[in-house]
Amino acid sequence: MSTAAPAPARPGRTSPPSPPAQRGAGNTPVAARPGGTGGTLADALRDRLRSTPGRLTAVLAVLVLLGLGAGLASVIGVESRGGAVEETATHSGPLTVQAQLLYRSMSDADATAASAYLSGGVEPAALRSRYLADIDAATKALAALGASPGGATDAVRALNAGLPGYTGLVETARVYNRQNLPLGAAYLREASGLMSTSLLPNAQKVYQAETTALDTDRDSGGGVPWLALALGVLVLVGLIGTQRYLSRHTHRTFNVGLLTATAAGVVLVLWLGLSWTLSSVNLSEGKNNGSAQVKMLSDARIAALQARADESLTLVAHGGSGDRFDVDFGRKLAALDGKGGALDDAEQNADPATLDELRAVRNDLTAWRSRHKALRDNDDNGRFPLAVQAAIGHGDASTADVSADLDKRLGRAIDDAQGTFTARAGSAGDDLTGAGVGTGILAVVLLGGTVMGIQRRVAEYR
């Protein structure tokens, strides 16, 4: 693409720039070399920059600097964001699920223990195995959470100490219940009190810590790569400006090296922007239809479990101080399907399959309310055994059946939402993986092209 020999007769233009005697302009010849001792550095630079090769070398220096900066910033940035996104998929995301599982298992264990007490004597095998499964799930979740650094370590420690204490009290209650001694009910009340004043609040703390970690990772993963974009744009501006300068001064419109570098720079900036856009779209969908959905559905599930425990505890209290449990029951169900309740929130971002489940959950809640009314009517009017039968038995009047169905449906919806979260986090990670390698290569091409393109011109001055 080069045309004729370099254009002649430009004032100040010399051939080899080094011999100081050949410097033009009215300055005294500078005896010291560039980069020499103090005071003359500025003069040396100024003189240097007066010559075109000097200027070009300086421009090369700046462009290389900016290009290196852009390349490093984009590669390192993509790597770190990719790492944060992977954290959400492999670490903080699953740990949030474990924290919910912990809370849910302990709530269910408490509700099951109260139901088992109502059955009297030796509890039914189904309730016993459900209780044991809950304790097992809670212990496993606690182990997974304990292994994670930076969580709510004090709360996890308190849970590690308290959960065995809770199971010990429940077993003591069982022993006394088998001997038909009312001391058993006292140990059950103590266990339930430990659960609600210590274990569940600590589980709530752990959940909050894991959610905060997830949000932090998500924000890191979805952060705008400001520095890399800014440097990339600056490099492009510099490259275009250099090419215009060169094409004016050398009358050669195109410089292969610099063109290549500019093309690489444009692709780099675009790719960076695109990868950020795609990954942050995936991350935000992973939040709205994934982890945020999981949270709302889990809150709904736990409210239902607590309502179930309240229903049983009202019966266990046998009329004395049972009122406060029944009041709480109403409050928990209202938090579920009342206006602006957990179900309303969850329906906003639900997919069709989940919407069906949630509709069925609403039907279950209506059935539960009417069966609970009949149960309370029986208990308040002296038909205690009928009330207990409705609470723990099966059949048309059974609140156990309807609340178990509700729990299962919400469990399925939670699994769906968690699947969405994992898929979206995976996509976001994929968006970023390619970008890391790609922008690295493009940065190398950009640097290479810049150096090559400018050195060509500078070499012509030799």
Add this chain to the structure above:
Amino acid sequence: MTVHGPHRTARRRRFRSLAGALGAVALLALAGCGAPATTGAVGPTGAPRPQDVQEPAHASPQPPDTSCNPRASLRPSGGLPSAGQMPAGSTMAKIAARGRLIVGVDQTTYLFGYLDSTTGQISGFDIDVANEMATAIFGDASPQHVQYKAISSAQRIPFLQNDTVDIVVDSMTITCERAKSVAFSTDYFDAGQRILVHKGSPIKGPDDLAGKKVCAADGTTSISTIAGLKAKPVPVAVKDWTDCMVLLQQGQIDAVSTDDSILDGLAAQDPTTQIVGPKFTDEPHGIAMGKNNDDLVRFVNGVLDRMRADGGWKAIYTRWLSRVGPTPEPPAAVYTG
């Protein structure tokens, strides 16, 4: 290779270090901040305890109120009406019209009022006495004729005052103080306060309780008595009697002190405990009713008289308390005029 080689090398070195610094800055800027702060644990620490334990209790010693004779109650008027034929307009007629007698009881006092898990029903000495009342009104004590509401000691008087229950049969001591708020029947059980400790404990009586933690239920005469003892123990109040037992078994208190009848029930559940010391109070138990239901008081006293005379009281005592000792004579009835 030009003359400026070394300078270019120097420049390149500077560029590299600058680029490194830039990269480090980029890394810091993009990597985000560190892990969230660790959050502390919440909730009570240490060994678990029952809920609602007051230590020390908010009980104050009641000075003995001798303004009345606690055992004196209203004389039954004439003969007892037959079951199903309550005098019109009487409290018993209203109960009969409702279809069931509502009785306030305890479901945690073994042998007197406790939930029997094999039958799913509340049973005990007090329950059998309440059943006698239901039988006198309805002819039997089947589940549709009598409803038990398990209430705490502190709820006994308020539930009578707002008519939540018709009568309270709950090892309730007759005192002149309480007689100002509710009406009592004649004495149907004599008890006295004693002390329950672990076997081998150095405590032998109320004088050994200096500084010791002694438990009783909130709102009872027992907790007030403990608060007023000369030896100055630390009174610990709980909601139900079995909570005292849990505290004793968990080593969090030194003794439980209340009516020997209640202590009999607690000791029967744990053979490593024993009752020590003399009876240091006099606790006649009465059935409590609403203050204005004189006709119900007379009716209940009539049923109790019948039980004293026809051996019903002794049968109930033998059924529940034979493990404690031989069956005594029922306490005599004392009437006001």
